[in-house]
Amino acid sequence: MSTLEQPVADVGGVDHALIASRARGWGWWFVAEHRIRAMRSYVASWIAISVGSPFLFLLGLGLGLGLLVDANQGAQGVDGVPYLVFIAPALSMATAMQTAAQENTYGVFGGFKWFPMFFAMNGTPISAAHIVVGFQVSVLVRVLLPLVAFSLVMVVFGIGSPLGALLLLPIGLLLAAAVGFAVMAWVSTQTEDRGQLSFVERFVVVPLTLFSGTYFPLETLPAFLHWIGWISPLWHAAELGRGALYGAELAPVMVLVHVGYLVLLAGLTCWLSIRTFRRRLDK
Amino acid sequence: MTGQRATQLHATELLEAPAPTVRGPLRGIYAGNTRSVVVRGLQVMARTNWVVVLTGFFEPVFYLLSMGAGLGALIGTVEFYGVDVEYAAYIAPALMAVSAMNGAVYDSTMNVFFKMNFAKLYQQMLSTSLGPLDVALGEILLALFRGLLYACGFMVVTTLMGLNLSWTAVLAIPAALIVAFGFASFGMAITSYMKTFQHLDYVFFLMMPMFLLSATFFPIEVYPQGFQWVIQAMPLWHGVDMIRQLTTGLIQPSILMHLLYFAVMIVLGLWFTTARLRALFLR
Amino acid sequence: MPAPVIEATGLTKRYGDFTAVDGIDFAIQPGEAFGFLGPNGAGKSTTMRMIAATSTRTSGDLSVLGFDPADHGPEIRAQLGIVPQADQLDEELRVIDNLIIYGRYFGLPVPYVKRRAEELLEFAQLTEKRRSRVDGLSGGMKRRLTIARGLINSPKAMLLDEPTTGLDPQARHVLWDRLFRLKEEGTTLVLTTHYMDEAEQLCDRLVVVDKGTIVAEGSPSSLIRQYSTREVLEVRFGSAHNEAASQAIEGIGSRVEVLPDRVLVYADDGEAAMSAVHERGLRPITSLVRRSSLEDVFLRLTGRSLIE
Numbered sequence: 001m002s003t004l005e006q007p008v009a010d011v012g013g014v015d016h017a018l019i020a021s022r023a024r025g026w027g028w029w030f031v032a033e034h035r036i037r038a039m040r041s042y043v044a045s046w047i048a049i050s051v052g053s054p055f056l057f058l059l060g061l062g063l064g065l066g067l068l069v070d071a072n073q074g075a076q077g078v079d080g081v082p083y084l085v086f087i088a089p090a091l092s093m094a095t096a097m098q099t100a101a102q103e104n105t106y107g108v109f110g111g112f113k114w115f116p117m118f119f120a121m122n123g124t125p126i127s128a129a130h131i132v133v134g135f136q137v138s139v140l141v142r143v144l145l146p147l148v149a150f151s152l153v154m155v156v157f158g159i160g161s162p163l164g165a166l167l168l169l170p171i172g173l174l175l176a177a178a179v180g181f182a183v184m185a186w187v188s189t190q191t192e193d194r195g196q197l198s199f200v201e202r203f204v205v206v207p208l209t210l211f212s213g214t215y216f217p218l219e220t221l222p223a224f225l226h227w228i229g230w231i232s233p234l235w236h237a238a239e240l241g242r243g244a245l246y247g248a249e250l251a252p253v254m255v256l257v258h259v260g261y262l263v264l265l266a267g268l269t270c271w272l273s274i275r276t277f278r279r280r281l282d283k
Numbered sequence: 284m285t286g287q288r289a290t291q292l293h294a295t296e297l298l299e300a301p302a303p304t305v306r307g308p309l310r311g312i313y314a315g316n317t318r319s320v321v322v323r324g325l326q327v328m329a330r331t332n333w334v335v336v337l338t339g340f341f342e343p344v345f346y347l348l349s350m351g352a353g354l355g356a357l358i359g360t361v362e363f364y365g366v367d368v369e370y371a372a373y374i375a376p377a378l379m380a381v382s383a384m385n386g387a388v389y390d391s392t393m394n395v396f397f398k399m400n401f402a403k404l405y406q407q408m409l410s411t412s413l414g415p416l417d418v419a420l421g422e423i424l425l426a427l428f429r430g431l432l433y434a435c436g437f438m439v440v441t442t443l444m445g446l447n448l449s450w451t452a453v454l455a456i457p458a459a460l461i462v463a464f465g466f467a468s469f470g471m472a473i474t475s476y477m478k479t480f481q482h483l484d485y486v487f488f489l490m491m492p493m494f495l496l497s498a499t500f501f502p503i504e505v506y507p508q509g510f511q512w513v514i515q516a517m518p519l520w521h522g523v524d525m526i527r528q529l530t531t532g533l534i535q536p537s538i539l540m541h542l543l544y545f546a547v548m549i550v551l552g553l554w555f556t557t558a559r560l561r562a563l564f565l566r
Numbered sequence: 567m568p569a570p571v572i573e574a575t576g577l578t579k580r581y582g583d584f585t586a587v588d589g590i591d592f593a594i595q596p597g598e599a600f601g602f603l604g605p606n607g608a609g610k611s612t613t614m615r616m617i618a619a620t621s622t623r624t625s626g627d628l629s630v631l632g633f634d635p636a637d638h639g640p641e642i643r644a645q646l647g648i649v650p651q652a653d654q655l656d657e658e659l660r661v662i663d664n665l666i667i668y669g670r671y672f673g674l675p676v677p678y679v680k681r682r683a684e685e686l687l688e689f690a691q692l693t694e695k696r697r698s699r700v701d702g703l704s705g706g707m708k709r710r711l712t713i714a715r716g717l718i719n720s721p722k723a724m725l726l727d728e729p730t731t732g733l734d735p736q737a738r739h740v741l742w743d744r745l746f747r748l749k750e751e752g753t754t755l756v757l758t759t760h761y762m763d764e765a766e767q768l769c770d771r772l773v774v775v776d777k778g779t780i781v782a783e784g785s786p787s788s789l790i791r792q793y794s795t796r797e798v799l800e801v802r803f804g805s806a807h808n809e810a811a812s813q814a815i816e817g818i819g820s821r822v823e824v825l826p827d828r829v830l831v832y833a834d835d836g837e838a839a840m841s842a843v844h845e846r847g848l849r850p851i852t853s854l855v856r857r858s859s860l861e862d863v864f865l866r867l868t869g870r871s872l873i874e
Contacts, residue, residue, distance in 0.1 A: 042481035049488055056492050064501040069357045078357065195335030202338050210349035220353045300672035300719035303640040314640040319670035327658045403654040409620055411671035412644035
């Protein structure tokens, strides 16, 4: 009796080995691309908010507060520059932090729970590390637009030096990566939303924005609160931004400290995220 | 147990649900049983999300501490109806109004959106003898209850910090409730048009400028006349000015106009919301 | 004969250009188990929602428990038990509180609701899960809880939309048992389903709906008698050969239907039909004789299969 011929699905010359090796190298980009494509569904609100926020914060809040502050302190009152110039880099950085934190809170939790995309991705040749990095890359793309909008408004309205405004972009991206990975490292350990997701906004993003020298120099606060600034990625990024935008006094060693802190935070929490993702996807 | 009668009460013991007795134009949309919707909300609040509710109290306090101490040091005093007011005392009532608005909008948009589209809570309620108006009123009352908790908590903080300049500050609590009522009654109707979470972004996109520019952190006189009119058309400005008059004791005749503004807003909002719920669930 | 619990004449629902329910007539008697059988999108759920007064009809007449749903929604729903297709339980409340709070929505007094909730938990075989969170229940448990919830107001009629869709076979049988007990107690059951076995198990009488219209009405057995044969022979020749084989089979039994994956031969004696097929020299890959079901009725009436 002859062996039964097994029907073979026609794979049309697909080279599965090639697919696997390509995914090993470029998996992170496939993940990012997926997320960026998904972003198109809310591209309108993304653009509106990105472009709107610098006008609102710089020309609304900054200008209004500036009138009060400068009337009291004189035109060179805060850190040797008008108030608007003083807060511009910090506002840009704060927006980057908020966006990165928000995306990572709901995107990461949702990817495991509400629309379990990560599990689907894990079923392809893509690995946990690719998902973690790819997700963050897509967040950086999302953050880049408001950063560019802020810098453009600064250049157009002559706030600080144009070159400095340009330098805010890489600083903002570094901050977004650090905050993004940090939030991701925590959110990915959460399996149930009993409301604690909103804590990221309430107890991390808002206090950090308010107490790490965004709206006023850190030294204005009582000394016992300064530690909030030191651990806050936002403060480190804002200090770098101020140095870049209007040449605020910044010792070279401090530049190293600020950049080093952000890079370390990003690296460490990225590693932690990959570890958690790997555990959660492997079951 | 074989159980001849599957449901064990004898037919004579069984109670039928009382038929709603509401007559007139509200018949079919109101059953006079808002109480049950409120009870459900309080039970959930007490059992599962009291932590989330509690933490909502901190946001305005963080703002008060940060802006009041930090910016206050840079700004000094601000003039309000001809009197110089310490900066912290100037922003405290505004933050109270903002917190009333935020709480009400959050409850009536985010939470309602979730209950409408994911938990299907309103479908459940509307498959009983409840009508859409019972549901709308119940949700609004719950939002107000939460607003009341925040207003009282915030009042304690500002009193301890010595930021209430007159006995009329006590009236700020009912005033905050009126503000919350206005926003909550509209929020639900607007939420009923939303299809995706991204649509919620637009709400926050509208609230952000209101929050930052409605004489919250600086007087609107810094703006050109035309722009002042725009802000004065917004509900938050009325809320801020009303509560500020009460906490500073600098009460003006314009407070009546503010009250009228919110009265109209509440009536229109309730009508709008009921119409929308009806269109959504009874179509 | 007592007045019908629910009666519709020319009941129609349009959404813009789309007619979901196209002028249907039916009358449901007290104590009856009445079914709407049809594929997804036939207009069953829309009809149920119009009965529950959560959807306003476009035209026609509808009377539910003596009221017109157009302006007596709360009065009607006060007397109905509704079991929606998706369970729609209150995930933020525990199992027992789901029943109690739901009873409160009807304005029933607290002590009564508490007592009744315990009994309904017993009925739904969920007493042990009393204090559990809803999201930890299995699909079958959730559905039983939903049914218990629908009974809290001692309804005159239960509306069940696809009561066992998505449940595993064992859970379905447990649920059918519960529903059967309700029926024995005299509760009027109105249910939609796209499962023939469910309709056969539970319904005294049913209407077959397709594209918003009623295509047949009767008891399950009378429908089978009227529109099908006693037995059906199912033969498979492989996707490419079914069509050709059916040509050769033509003439055996009273009717032959070709589906993409098999050929159905309708005959009162299935075994005899099978022998006849073999006599014609045909060698099917698999063959099977079964009794006719409502699936066959539907296929006959619409030319389409019930579950695609």
